[in-house]
Amino acid sequence: MMKKNLLKSWVLTIMVIVIVSCNSNNDIKLPEPNVISYPGIPVLNMKDFKLPACSDYKVEEYIISGNATSYMQTKAPDGNGVWTVEEKDTASYVSRIVVMKPKDDSKFNGTVIVDWINVTGGFDFTPSRNMMWKEITRSGAIYVAVSAQQVGLVGGETIGGFAMPLKERKGGRYTQVKHPGDAFSFDIFSQVGRFLKGDNSSVVLGKLKPKHVIALGESQSAFYMCTYVNAVDPIAKVYDGFFIHSRLGLGAPLEGVDIIDFVNTTTPMKLTTKLRVPTLVFTTETDVLGVINEKMGMIGAFLARQPENDKLRIWEVAGTAHHDSYLHKVSRVDTCGGSYADIAKAYEPTNKMLFMKLDKPFNNAPQHHYVLEAAMSALQKWIGEGVIPEKTQQLEIVVDSDNKLAAHAVTDELGNIIGGIRSPWMDVPVSVLSSQPSSESFNALLIGHTEPFSPEKLDELYPGGINEYLQKFENSLNKDIMEGHILAADKEEIMEVARLSYKGTH
Known part of the structure; x- marks a missing residue:
């Protein structure tokens, strides 16, 4: 009997120690x-x-x-x-x-x-x-x-x-x-x-x-x-x-x-x-391919690619540069008082950035801004409501056979990269939107370039003119909204800026 009571006493003592220890840990500031x-x-x-x-x-x-x-x-x-x-x-x-x-x-x-x-x-x-x-x-x-x-x-x-x-x-x-x-x-x-x-x-x-x-x-x-x-x-x-x-x-x-x-x-x-x-990784085309030249070598995210799981989503967004015209120009006018006309004008291709003049217009892809907003919204829903974003496809690239640290974009017949999160600017294009720098200068490394199509090329792509272009553009946009890669709240602005920006001849 004494042994049984002694054993019970030891068990109670251990339980008290454990409870006190747990409470002490919880009280640590x-x-x-x-x-x-x-x-x-x-x-x-x-x-x-x-x-x-x-x-x-x-x-x-x-x-x-x-x-x-x-x-x-x-x-x-x-x-x-x-x-x-x-x-x-x-x-x-x-x-x-x-x-x-x-x-x-x-x-x-x-x-x-x-x-x-x-x-x-x-x-x-x-x-x-x-x-x-x-x-x-x-x-x-x-x-x-x-x-x-x-x-x-x-x-x-x-x-x-x-x-x-x-x-x-x-x-x-x-x-x-x-x-x-x-x-x-x-x-x-x-x-x-x-x-x-x-x-x-x-x-x-x-x-x-x-x-x-x-x-x-x-x-x-x-x-x-x-x-x-x-x-x-x-x-x-x-x-x-x-x-x-x-x-x-x-x-x-x-x-x-x-x-x-x-x-x-x-x-x-x-x-x-x-x-x-939940962790969402948003990567531009620049980020995936990396930046490697004589002055600086930042390896691309393709080297860190990994399978997604129930806590990880990786969005690779086609046609985007690490920095672009939204960051350097459009954000200055895209305020609560900015008009669609102001935004469209700010998106116009230019090779002038701050005090520099580049070899080609730098990347003016609107999708970086719009898909980024959707990504933040998706992460909040994931955390708050448990709605896990659907998996997305990767950008199509080819790793350099001589330098495994370097990769190149696989592009379509117009020059735009294949794969990744698509957008109307990729699937209904009016220009080449590339992450590749227009020159080897340090200032050009992260901002890619834009090559607008000529009016003749636009006529070839959209023989019905601006009406055909806008109809195809809206169809693509609706698909992105349905997939959660662009927010419905941005649709009116996107469509109007697309209309104002179209450079076709009719």
Whole structure:
């Protein structure tokens, strides 16, 4: 009897220890930044960041600070691409976030999009926001841009060879910022997401509580996002989904070295097959093929292709360039006060970009913008409603027999790439829309080119003139809308811009 009671006592003791241990783990306070409102006009994309007066959104800035942790990889990824990492060092930081949210709380749709700010140009830049701000705002999402990396805050090495960090801005608005290095960027990004989902989020969100928080990164930031997904997300478990925009074939080093030290790597990074949450990878034609010349070699995403699964979708979009006329021109006029005529004019082919003159007009494919918006909408439905996007076909390419790191597009008789996510601009074309640069200059590498068809060629393709063209265009557009690759909300604008842009002779 004593033995039985003693055994029961031991079992109860072990159960108590387990319960206490579990409760203790749940009570552990994971790191969040200190967040304080920072009145005034934030600097973003090299200038004061203001929304047009007609916008129903407002912009706010906050200073964030705290102690961030770096990580180290302790062994090579396993067969599923699962990384084994552990915490390494801790260092203090002072950074900022820029927040775009509805003026009317009732417009909030429950989604917060957290964007890892791009610093490739040596300054804080938000290309994904520029390219899909319309869908972000009309859907009612809150957008939060995070200055996660060193270059944008305090300077450092860049591809272009110069930096314009916030700390050196005239007027001294950001003299307090400091950054311990990009090895700590991953945890800074985690801390922002954790804060937005936590009890203290009212500092930024007021009474609003997010249902879902999505991580977003474009280009260099997408390189970091791939590493974050593989190495940090299994530990941090903060974000409810990932939107990886224009990743090429790269992943950033966990150690946070300068970009010059890793963009020329020949080792692609695939995502783990054990993804924790829905992940959508949006790749342009440029990203799939890569950029390789004498000055810079960024390997293509074709080297990192992998099977999709119930947590992964990869959209390869035909005819698109890494950067294009929407980012550099159209987004400036495509505001709540912009007309269809203004948008159509901004899409006109040109070889003039900023202060440069290129050999050919750069890529003016509208589908990058419109399909990107649909992709963000699809990811939100996936996370919120469990609606998994249908699988899509890959772009058709041929790998170079002499250089396995290089690939070329397989094109149709008109010169446009075959396969991938189609669009009216591919299936009912008025030009060649290519990711290939028009010259070997550094400035032309990422923006592709456009070759408009002559009026005679348009007459040959559409002998019924603009009416035939628009009918075929609308049929293709309706198919894309039905498949979820373009949003119905964009149809009227797309059709009218197509009408205004058609250059046929009758």
